[in-house]
Amino acid sequence: MSTTRDEIIRLAEELVLAKGFNWLSYSDISQKLGIKNAAIHYHFPTKEDLGLAIIERDRTMIAELMASWEQQHTDAIDIISELFGVYSSILQGCQVCLIGSLGTDMLTLPDAMQAELKKLVNLILIWLKKQLEKGRANGTAVFEGSSTTHAMVLLTNMVAGIQIARLHNNTKEFHTLTTHALNSLRPKDATSFPSSSTSKSIRTKKL
Amino acid sequence: MSTTRDEIIRLAEELVLAKGFNWLSYSDISQKLGIKNAAIHYHFPTKEDLGLAIIERDRTMIAELMASWEQQHTDAIDIISELFGVYSSILQGCQVCLIGSLGTDMLTLPDAMQAELKKLVNLILIWLKKQLEKGRANGTAVFEGSSTTHAMVLLTNMVAGIQIARLHNNTKEFHTLTTHALNSLRPKDATSFPSSSTSKSIRTKKL
DNA sequence: TCTATTTTACTTTTTAGTAAGTAAGTTATT
DNA sequence: AATAACTTACTTACTAAAAAGTAAAATAGA
Numbered sequence: 001m002s003t004t005r006d007e008i009i010r011l012a013e014e015l016v017l018a019k020g021f022n023w024l025s026y027s028d029i030s031q032k033l034g035i036k037n038a039a040i041h042y043h044f045p046t047k048e049d050l051g052l053a054i055i056e057r058d059r060t061m062i063a064e065l066m067a068s069w070e071q072q073h074t075d076a077i078d079i080i081s082e083l084f085g086v087y088s089s090i091l092q093g094c095q096v097c098l099i100g101s102l103g104t105d106m107l108t109l110p111d112a113m114q115a116e117l118k119k120l121v122n123l124i125l126i127w128l129k130k131q132l133e134k135g136r137a138n139g140t141a142v143f144e145g146s147s148t149t150h151a152m153v154l155l156t157n158m159v160a161g162i163q164i165a166r167l168h169n170n171t172k173e174f175h176t177l178t179t180h181a182l183n184s185l186r187p188k189d190a191t192s193f194p195s196s197s198t199s200k201s202i203r204t205k206k207l
Numbered sequence: 208m209s210t211t212r213d214e215i216i217r218l219a220e221e222l223v224l225a226k227g228f229n230w231l232s233y234s235d236i237s238q239k240l241g242i243k244n245a246a247i248h249y250h251f252p253t254k255e256d257l258g259l260a261i262i263e264r265d266r267t268m269i270a271e272l273m274a275s276w277e278q279q280h281t282d283a284i285d286i287i288s289e290l291f292g293v294y295s296s297i298l299q300g301c302q303v304c305l306i307g308s309l310g311t312d313m314l315t316l317p318d319a320m321q322a323e324l325k326k327l328v329n330l331i332l333i334w335l336k337k338q339l340e341k342g343r344a345n346g347t348a349v350f351e352g353s354s355t356t357h358a359m360v361l362l363t364n365m366v367a368g369i370q371i372a373r374l375h376n377n378t379k380e381f382h383t384l385t386t387h388a389l390n391s392l393r394p395k396d397a398t399s400f401p402s403s404s405t406s407k408s409i410r411t412k413k414l
Numbered sequence: 415t416c417t418a419t420t421t422t423a424c425t426t427t428t429t430a431g432t433a434a435g436t437a438a439g440t441t442a443t444t
Numbered sequence: 445a446a447t448a449a450c451t452t453a454c455t456t457a458c459t460a461a462a463a464a465g466t467a468a469a470a471t472a473g474a
Contacts, residue, residue, distance in 0.1 A: 018314055019314050099371070100307070101311050104370065105227045106374055144391065145387050156363050157363050160364075161359070164328060167325060167328060177363065
């Protein structure tokens, strides 16, 4: 139906990822979209409404991607690598992820937005945990400690990795970090459990 | 000398860590300090001046702490653990670290602030790298890959770990994460490879 | 026509920043 | 020692711009 509504959310998210929710203004959006300020208020009476829509959109999109990745891959590293790829392309656009962006401003956000953000974080954490456990079960991932903790490790690598790499204006830094994270998950011996897919050798680009 | 100036920086940093630089306002500070808005402008003509003072203060304090830790410890894990402790106490105050806070808003910051922030990040990264290398040399730390990459791993654990743990209002989550990070650095008892993944030596309860 | 969508024109609040003034203290000159 | 000149550390009282939000009128599509 209303393409304006979708355009508003899309652009608003873009701006939030680039500059943060508190910097985002209705004027920013309306100018770039060639509409009036009040048109945004028609679709999203308050900024909170807009914020909620952004998080929900993000969650929906990520959930869809995750589901499709699970169908395409059996190797845990391949699956997790897809998520890293999403983060990598966000970084290409000189943005950070929604979790990092809103996480910083958390205390200034309305309760409903905080709750939505938690849901997004948990979606990713639980999904990562699941992939790690599946990988451990089918021999495509090796790690020490609990899957919950390791999921946190991977998430923090992404969330802060993207922030620091953007600061350094160095996408390679992020790539090195995620490659390292994946490599430490990789089963070391060639004599490990036979899996459906032959895992690639350790591809250490450059350190 | 001027205690007002120091109080302004101190409180401003507190507010930045809690709510972000763009949310911070002169009124916030002046009200809480019982002074007038213009008094802050006297010490810091522009918000950029204030922002720079905050980062510089942070960098000075961290650098001093780091130097003292290096004198107190020889074990790499003990030294790095001290830095984790600083982050842990920031989390106790329901704050995030300056890197995460300003990192998110990076594109909205004046160039000089971006440059100062980079210096802060590099100070920590280089220090971590140094401790890792010393640890590897004196046998108190074991890790795969380059020290540069591993320093990034530790930093991202801290920066995003504090953000996510605050979101979950769960300091234990941060503690578990950092404990895991330290444990994976710990040299395994000389008896080479344990064949089962259920070997002891992973302590997840207390530092 | 009826309804969804958008604009015009506005309000209120808050923002960073400024100009002018002042009281108290410091320094320099005699 | 006395006083004039100057500095420090503020306050009072403002400005201009931008923020989110609103009410009502106009427009467009079914």
